[in-house]
Amino acid sequence: MDFYDIRVIKGVSTAVVLDNGEIKEISNNFSSGAAVRVLSKGTWGFVSQDNPENLDAALNSAKRLAETAKNRSTRDPVKLAPIEKPTLQNLPQIRENPGDIPIEDKVKLLLEIEKNARIDGIKSTSAVYSESLVNISYSSSEGLDCEYTLNRVGFAVSAIAQSEGVYQIGRESRFGVSGFELFKKHDAFGLARRAADTAVELLSASTPKGGAYPVILDQELAGVFIHEAVGHAVEADHVIEGNSILAGRTGEQIASPLITVYDDPSLHEFGYYPFDDEGAESKRTTVIENGVLKSFLHSRETAGQLGGTSRNSRAQGYASPVIRMSNTFIAPDGMKFDEMLSELKDGIYLKGSRGGQVNPGEGVFQFNAERGFIVKNGEITTPLRDVSLSGHTLEILNSVSAVGNDLEMNSGRCGKAGQLVPVSDGSPHVLMKRAVVGGSG
Incomplete structure (x- = not known):
């Protein structure tokens, strides 16, 4: 075995999906698992598992996979470019932790965003909210050992306009490495109206001459x-x-x-x-x-x-x-x-x-x-x-x-x-x- 590395990933995510003002889905997902790679004489073995425990067994499995593959067909040695231990600096600062905000408030905000897209001429609307919090730790046979935790938050809103059998769609979205302050940074209501305006305006637009x-x-x-x-x-x-x-x-x-x-x-x-x-x-x-x-x-x-x-x-x-x-x-x-x-x-x-x-x-x-x-x-x-x-x-x-x-x-x-x-x-x-x-x- 020339090299190995291990990633342990733990995450939680929340999604809210609206369709024409109705709640279609509210989901909360928890996940934890590990990914293990082994490099042996030019061949990689890779194992992933939903349980971050018993990493020694996963490492042995990845090693066996690499050696089995290597015995079947020889590959040239792999040279890994050197890297230095990363310095964790200038990490994004979260001002409003999404985890501190009740799900009812998130649904209420998304309903209000979608409502702003329901202008005259719009036949249907949809909106999505998503947030995730993930922790990733990385270690390798070269002695690297590092980890970080990251929040991602965002929303998307769509509006469909229809006239005489013609359909047009407008869509706006904003996602970022951010907390709930993303909704203060971006005018979500204004963006919803812009999506709707775009869809309606496109109904009367021309098709270009190629x-x-x-x-x-x-x-x-x-x-x-x-x-x-x-x-x-x-x-x-x-x-x-x-x-x-x-x-x-x-x-x-x-x-x-x-x-x-x-x-x-x-x-x-x-x-x-x-x-x-x-x-x-x-x-x-x-x-x-x-x-x-x-x-x-x-x-x-x-x-x-x-x-x-x-x-x-x-x-x-x-x-x-x-x-x-x-x-x-x-x-x-x-x-x-x-x-x-x-x-x-x-x-x-x-x-x-x-x-x-x-x-x-x-x-x-x-x-x-x-x-x-x-x-x-x-x-x-x-x-x-x-x-x-x-x-x-x-x-x-x-x-x-x-x-x-x-x-x-x-x-x-x-x-x-x-x-x-x-x-x-x-x-x-x-x-x-x-x-x-x-x-x-």
Whole structure:
């Protein structure tokens, strides 16, 4: 046995789900368990269990799995990049402990939030509240022993408008590493109304004529683009597997010099963690600097193989860790939004995200925006619906001609290897000389 590590995870979570003003679900979940990995001559053995007791037995099981696999097929030795014991500093401070607030008050608040989305023209509404408190302790055969406790809180509200057989949806959400003070930080009632207003306004919006246009992306859509099209392509496991257009391109100019991209798990955003699931302290990684690809995102194994620093190995619960983003964003530059509209002159302004598809190996993507607007002579005019953005990642990155000064982060969960983990992505407004816009309906 060359190496082993053990994670013990204990958590409690609460969720409230409303549908059209009715309580659909109130749930309280308690969980505790452990994840054990053993590395033996290039082969990993992994065991997870719902009971954090009897870790010696789990360690022996993981060791047997590694040795059985190693005997069946020999692998090259694995070199793990070194890490230092993490320093737990600048941890998020909780002002209002969600555990101190009665469930009745949480339900009452969520009902009030959802009520604000029931304006004229809205046919149905839904709202979700979630909170979690997790304690993670990590130890390894190298003598590392560290732990942290983290609160996450958030809500989402959706409103569906209908007219003459056409349905449109508006959605707003806010999640963070925070206590109940999140509801004071964000105007939850105002956001609910905004979701409803968006849904109603989209009913009368036009569908765009497909084609290539100069485009401005808002903070949310540009953030989703950088997460999906760039972030996944710089995850080192994808690079090693040959599933990244960015393989072998570190040190090359791959984007406009205006583009700088960071992944930073130390930021107190939804993707925050004080150390990753291999015990590596969270620090900022410069992914792209002034258009030049600087670094991939690594686990200890890939950092040992490719060179680099490990700080992005993450797992959902007791699963085996894989390389994941944390808080990924385009750094702000100096341009104001109204200056960007003047520079765009005639084109399309795209706002919000409704998901999409990306192939990091081929570098092609399609994202659906929540809505758009035709811009004429620097003025925002006709609203658009069912609108998409598609193209080739490197072409889009190189077509950026202005980056705004108004960085905003958005929270969500990212799926990979059958696991979901909390992330944030963000950007200022971004102006692109040319992008393909089409109907996404």
